[in-house]
Amino acid sequence: MRDLAGDLRHLSINTVTLRKQLALPAIIEACAARGIGAVCPWRDQVQAASLAAVARQIEDSDLAVSGYCRGGFFPAADAAGLRTALEDNRKAVDEAKALGAACLVLVVGSLPGALAGTPASKDIGLARNQVRDGIAATLEYARSVGMPLAIEPLHPMQAAERACINTLEHALDLCDALDPPRTGAIGVAVDIYHCWWDPKLASQIARAGAQRLLAYHVCDWLVPTRDLLNDRGMMGDGIVELRKVRAHIEAAGYTGAIEIEIFSDHWWSRPADEVLDTCIARYRTVV
Amino acid sequence: MRDLAGDLRHLSINTVTLRKQLALPAIIEACAARGIGAVCPWRDQVQAASLAAVARQIEDSDLAVSGYCRGGFFPAADAAGLRTALEDNRKAVDEAKALGAACLVLVVGSLPGALAGTPASKDIGLARNQVRDGIAATLEYARSVGMPLAIEPLHPMQAAERACINTLEHALDLCDALDPPRTGAIGVAVDIYHCWWDPKLASQIARAGAQRLLAYHVCDWLVPTRDLLNDRGMMGDGIVELRKVRAHIEAAGYTGAIEIEIFSDHWWSRPADEVLDTCIARYRTVV
Numbered sequence: 001m002r003d004l005a006g007d008l009r010h011l012s013i014n015t016v017t018l019r020k021q022l023a024l025p026a027i028i029e030a031c032a033a034r035g036i037g038a039v040c041p042w043r044d045q046v047q048a049a050s051l052a053a054v055a056r057q058i059e060d061s062d063l064a065v066s067g068y069c070r071g072g073f074f075p076a077a078d079a080a081g082l083r084t085a086l087e088d089n090r091k092a093v094d095e096a097k098a099l100g101a102a103c104l105v106l107v108v109g110s111l112p113g114a115l116a117g118t119p120a121s122k123d124i125g126l127a128r129n130q131v132r133d134g135i136a137a138t139l140e141y142a143r144s145v146g147m148p149l150a151i152e153p154l155h156p157m158q159a160a161e162r163a164c165i166n167t168l169e170h171a172l173d174l175c176d177a178l179d180p181p182r183t184g185a186i187g188v189a190v191d192i193y194h195c196w197w198d199p200k201l202a203s204q205i206a207r208a209g210a211q212r213l214l215a216y217h218v219c220d221w222l223v224p225t226r227d228l229l230n231d232r233g234m235m236g237d238g239i240v241e242l243r244k245v246r247a248h249i250e251a252a253g254y255t256g257a258i259e260i261e262i263f264s265d266h267w268w269s270r271p272a273d274e275v276l277d278t279c280i281a282r283y284r285t286v287v
Numbered sequence: 288m289r290d291l292a293g294d295l296r297h298l299s300i301n302t303v304t305l306r307k308q309l310a311l312p313a314i315i316e317a318c319a320a321r322g323i324g325a326v327c328p329w330r331d332q333v334q335a336a337s338l339a340a341v342a343r344q345i346e347d348s349d350l351a352v353s354g355y356c357r358g359g360f361f362p363a364a365d366a367a368g369l370r371t372a373l374e375d376n377r378k379a380v381d382e383a384k385a386l387g388a389a390c391l392v393l394v395v396g397s398l399p400g401a402l403a404g405t406p407a408s409k410d411i412g413l414a415r416n417q418v419r420d421g422i423a424a425t426l427e428y429a430r431s432v433g434m435p436l437a438i439e440p441l442h443p444m445q446a447a448e449r450a451c452i453n454t455l456e457h458a459l460d461l462c463d464a465l466d467p468p469r470t471g472a473i474g475v476a477v478d479i480y481h482c483w484w485d486p487k488l489a490s491q492i493a494r495a496g497a498q499r500l501l502a503y504h505v506c507d508w509l510v511p512t513r514d515l516l517n518d519r520g521m522m523g524d525g526i527v528e529l530r531k532v533r534a535h536i537e538a539a540g541y542t543g544a545i546e547i548e549i550f551s552d553h554w555w556s557r558p559a560d561e562v563l564d565t566c567i568a569r570y571r572t573v574v
Binding site for chain 2: 123
């Protein structure tokens with residue numbers, strides 16, 4: 001396993017972690033000032049700051065971009081909605097490319113309207129078919145510009161609203177269907193928050209291998225967890241066996257960034273410096 | 288598929304559904320008065336009313352007992368804790384037998400101490416081994432008295448505290464390891480709240496077949512779900528494709544009760560008559 005206690009070049013900060021404290025340029029500046037190796041920005045944060053300016057700042061700061069969050073949300077209630085989603089994903093691919101991202105992370109979507117609390121359908125099988133077709137169409141374009149797509153399986157508690165792909169096995173089945181020769185054009189983003197509970201986690205990480213492991217996200221699972229979305233823990237504060245999972249990830253050949261992504265009302269309420277310094281300390285000691 | 292619109296003999300009420308409104312004898316009385324075919328009582332409710340009295344009342348009321356909730360919680364931090372859990376499960380088997388239950392439902396447990404908010408371990412692999420050993424020991428006794436054990440996979444969001452078996456596939460793998468000839472001594476309780484999201488739900492229900500399908504629990508998954516434990520929906524109020532799942536269950540050979548089990552702060556706040564009448568109406572029309 002890689003030694004993380006020394007420098008921070010393998011560390012990436014997913015910028016959602018500080019979204020309530022700072023605008024994206026300030027997050028990037030704070031990461032660069034600490035010698036952190038990479039960031040993974042969110043689309044709305046980039047749009048608020050302008051794509052060209054963010055791309056320039058990242059390049060000038062000598063930061064890598066471990067991923068771009070996010071494409072996806074393919075399902076829709078009608079043909080026009082499906083088309084709009086495809087166009088939007090094409091734009092996301094272009095933005096990821098402009099930022100020099102290692103991959104475009106896909107939160108694939110699920111029942112149309114569910115995220116707004118008004119599901120137009122209960123047919124998760126149909127949503128899964130729309131996701132497959134949407135990724136297939138996006139992959140064609142992404143491949144042509146050289147932007148890998150990373151399917152992120154989300155926790156099953158987010159299956160109705162955010163993603164109808166909820167296990168690594170399901171995501172990898174889809175990768176195999178869309179890219180049998182394992183070209184690296186499509187793979188997975190493994191987030192321990194979403195996947196820690198899965199009895200097949202180790203076997204599916206091994207199955208994924210270096211060609212399919214495009215991103216690795218860490219935080220922790222708190223006991224108790226009080227909210228289905230915004231109660232992620234800082235590494236070490238919960239029950240995930242972080243070192244054991246990273247050992248599997250690296251044994252499978254992954255050499256990319258270790259990305260910290262924390263959606264948390266608690267950590268959003270703390271000063272940005274405290275959050276970043278805690279991330280770094282935990283990265284060195286418990287990840 | 289069976290026609291549920293007519294009589295209520297296939298309907299069972301899991302008594303947790305009314306636990307805040309009524310004591311167990313009153314729940315049993317209300318179910319019997321409506322022509323409901325079965326109940327599934329909880330252990331603490333039975334203990335509060337006395338086992339012998341409850342057994343007599345159920346027999347006099349001509350009700351079936353679709354299951355007994357619950358055995359399990361096998362993992363422990365030390366040998367004494369493991370032994371205590373086994374003794375307690377043996378008692379639960381005896382109580383289930385005294386009630387004439389169709390099966391003892393197992394919520395298998397997970398990280399010791401996690402339910403109390405103080406996990407003594409992060410080793411979910413160890414917990415899974417303890418669960419396997421605990422079920423194996425309990426099965427030997429349960430088989431000798433003729434009480435089937437039903438492993439209930441819980442939703443992955445309850446994996447740290449309540450059950451480290453979270454998919455039907457995992458539960459069935461364990462059944463196959465412990466009872467290769469499929470004698471009916473061990474099987475699964477399929478609860479749509481816990482399993483609805485699983486892309487392998489249909490295939491694993493088919494794999495289970497009549498020998499392994501010991502119980503079928505219904506409620507609904509609300510969008511949004513606001514609590515990880517007590518925000519289950521009334522059938523028809525959420526996004527689960529209830530008829531589609533029941534079609535799979537019955538195609539696999541299941542002929543047992545359809546058990547309504549609703550943990551819900553909302554429904555616990557409503558009058559018992561309203562809850563039961565709503566259960567019956569939804570059972571006839573949407574289940």
